[in-house]
Amino acid sequence: MAEQARFDQMGYYDPEKLVRVDTTLPSTGWMDTPVAIRPGTYIYPVKPKHLEYLGMPFARQWAPADPDWKLPPNWKEIILDGIRERLDRFRSFKLFMDICVRCGACADKCHFFIGGGDPKNMPVLRAELIRSIYRRDFTVAGKLLGRMAGARELTPEVVKEWFYYFFQCTECRRCSVFCPYGIDTAEITMIGRELLNLLGIGINWILEPVANCYRTGNHLGIQPHGLKDTLEFFAEDIETVTGVKVNVPINKKGADILFVTPSGDFLADPGTFTCMGYLMLFHELGLNYTWSTYASEGGNFGLFTSHETMKRLNAKIYAEAKRLGVKWIMGGECGHMWRVLHQYMDTMNGPADFLEVPVSPITGTRFEHARSTKMIHIVEFTADLIKHGKLKLDPSKNDRIKVTFHDSCNPARAMGILEEPRYVIKSVCNHFHEMPANTIREKTFCCGGGAGLGTDENMEMRLRGGLPRGNAVKHVRDAFGVNHLAAMCAIDRATLAPVCEFWAPGVRVTGIHELVANALIMKGQTERTLNLRQEPLGEEAGETAHE
Amino acid sequence: MTLESLLLEKRADIVRGWIDRTLALFPASTGVFLRTTEDRFDNPVGEAIFSHMGPLFDALLENAPREAVEPHLDPIVQIRSIQDCSASEALSFVFLLKDVLRQEAGDALHDSRGEPLREFDGRIDRLALLAFDRFIGFKQKVYEIRIKEIKNSVSTLLKMSNLTCDDPK
Structure with a gap:
C-alpha cells in the first residue's frame, strides 16, 4: 500500500520508514572536517596595494572561495620557520602550545560558539588548529605518534582553516578568564594571524x-x-x-x-x-x-x-x-x-x-x-x-x-x-x-x-x-x-x-x-533644549527611542 | 479519541522528540552544550529552543492565529537566520515535527482515518510557510542593517556635504 500511495494519502507517510530517517550530521573528527568557504562567510582579502605600501610579502590577487590561493612555492617552510621563530621569541606562545590539558573550561565561553554552534569556534579547538601543527613538527611525541598525539600535517587546507577561524576570533579574551592555566587564546589568534601575513594572507578591513x-x-x-x-x-x-x-x-x-x-x-x-x-x-x-x-x-x-x-x-x-x-x-x-x-x-x-x-x-x-x-x-x-x-x-x-x-x-x-x-x-x-x-x-x-x-x-x-x-x-x-x-x-x-x-x-x-x-552646564550657554543629536532633551520622554 | 486529544496526551514525548531532533541538527558537541547549559545568558540558543518549541507545538494544536504563533517562532527563526547554514537547513526543524508525530503517536495514527493527520500536516506546512516569511524578514533586516552601517560609517561626510535624506517618519 505504501508504495502506491500519493503524497497526500496517509500511507505515503510510512511511520516505519520515517523513523529510519537520520537527521543527524555525519560525525567526522575535526581534523577530517574541512572548512567550507562560501561567499558571505568570510571577510574580503587584502588588496595587494596595501601590502605593497606596508612592505609586507606576497602581495597578490587571490580569492578565498577559489581552490588555489596562489601560495608561494616555499609556503610550508615559511610557516614552519615562522612558528619556530615565534616559539623562541614569545615564551607565552611556547607555554600555550604545551600546557593545555583540554579540560574544556573555555569551550562554551566564546560568543561565536554560543551564537553559531560551530565547534571549531570553541577556543580550545581554535587553538588546536595551530597546536596540531606544532605537535607534529616541534614535539617528539607528535613526530612519532602522529594523530594519536593530536598531530597533523600542514597542508593548504590547514592554511584555509586558519584564515577562516582566526578571523572569527575577536581576541576578546573571555575564554582566558575561565582557563585554569590562564592560556590567552587572543595571543594564539595573534600568532595565527602573524603567520598568515607571512604568506600575504590578510583581510582588507584590517590592512587598509x-x-x-x-x-x-x-x-x-x-x-x-x-x-x-x-x-x-x-x-x-x-x-x-x-x-x-x-x-x-x-x-x-x-x-x-x-x-x-x-x-x-x-x-x-x-x-x-x-x-x-x-x-x-x-x-x-x-x-x-x-x-x-x-x-x-x-x-x-x-x-x-x-x-x-x-x-x-x-x-x-x-x-x-x-x-x-x-x-x-x-x-x-x-x-x-x-x-x-x-x-x-x-x-x-x-x-x-x-x-x-x-x-x-x-x-x-x-x-x-x-x-x-x-x-x-x-x-x-x-x-x-x-x-x-x-x-x-x-x-x-x-x-x-x-x-x-x-x-x-x-x-x-x-x-x-x-x-x-x-x-x-x-x-x-x-x-x-x-x-x-x-x-x-x-x-x-x-x-x-x-x-x-x-x-x-x-x-x-x-x-x-x-x-x-x-x-x-x-x-x-x-x-x-x-x-x-x-x-x-x-x-x-x-x-x-x-x-x-x-x-x-x-x-x-x-x-x-x-x-x-x-x-554638562556650560558657562554662557543658552537654554538647552536639544541633545547633541539635535533631538529634544529632558524629562517628558518615556517612549523607547527608535533609530 | 480525536487527534488533538491524542497529541495532547503525548505532548511531553512529542515536544521532547522535536527538541531532540532539532538539537541533532547541530554538531554533536554543540548539541550537548545546548542541552546542558542552563543559564539563559550563557546559552541563548538552547534557551530559545527549550522555551519556545513547547508553546509552538501548543499553538499548532490550538490552530492559533499567526499573531499567537510568531512570539514563539521568531526567537528560533531569528537565530537560525544568521547561523552558518542554508535556508533549508535553517528551517528544517519545522518539518522534523512530522517525523516526530509519526514516531511518538504512530500506532494510534494507524488506527485513525488519516484525515485529521493530513489536516495537522497542513498546519505544520503553514507553520513552515510562516517560518519562511519570518526568515526572509530577518535576512532583509540584516541587509538593511548593513546599508545603515555603511551610511553611519561616513555620516560626517554625508552631513558636511548635505547628502543625507531620512524617512520623514
Missing part, C-alpha cells in the same frame, strides 16, 4: 586602515585639512545646541596635554557625538590641550596584524608628544587602543622620559598608575573631575535615557577599568541598569566585531557573535525599559548599533561623553 594609518596618521585616511574641517563642523553643531563656540586647538605647540582618540569618532555615528562631548568638556574646563593631525588615531589595527606593525603605528604618539612639547597624553574612549597603550607602548616605543607623570590641572590628582606610560584614559580623567565636584551637571537632561553599560573587552577585561565608567554614567544619568552578572565586567560578552572583524560583508557572522550581548541587552530592555547602551570603545559604538538593532530593537548606542555633554 593599517596602510592608511601609516600614510596619514589615522585608519580612515583623513588628511590634516579634513580633520580640521571635521572638528570645526562639530564645533558648529555644538554652537547650535548650546550657543557656546568651543575652541578647537590643533597641533598646538606647548599645550599641556596631547589628546588622541580613535578616528572612528571623527566620521562614524554615534562616535561623532562622543567626539563633540570631548570638545565641550575640554572647552568648559579651559584645558590647555591639543588635537594632532599626525597622531590622529588612538586605535591601532597593527595589534590585529603583527607585533612589528603595531609598533610602527604606535610610534607616532610619543613622537608627536615630543614634537609638540606636551607634558602628558590623554586617550579618548577607545577599547583596543587602551590595551596597546597600557600593555605594549612603554616597552615598544618608550621610555617616554621626556614626559611628566599625568597630573590633572583641574584637581591636582596625580595618576600614579600611568607614571610609566604617561597616558591616561579620558574616563579616568572625567571620573576624577566629578569626584572633586569640578563639573556642573544636570543629570535630568538625560532623563529620556534609560541606560545600561557594556564593558568593552579591552578596557574592562584586559585593563580593569570597571568602576570609573559606571561612576561617570551614574553621575550624569538618573536611570542606570546593569545587565546580568555573567555578561558584564570581566565576563563581558564581546560586540562580535572587534579585532578587525567589524566590516559589513560578514554581518551575519557578527550578529552570531553579537547574540550573547544582544540577548542581555534585550533582557534589560524588557525588564527595565532600557533604551540606550553606553560603551567606551569606538569599535563598540559602531558594531553594537547593528547588534542592538537586530537583537534588541529600540536600544540605541551612545558613548559616555555624549551623556556627559548632554548633562
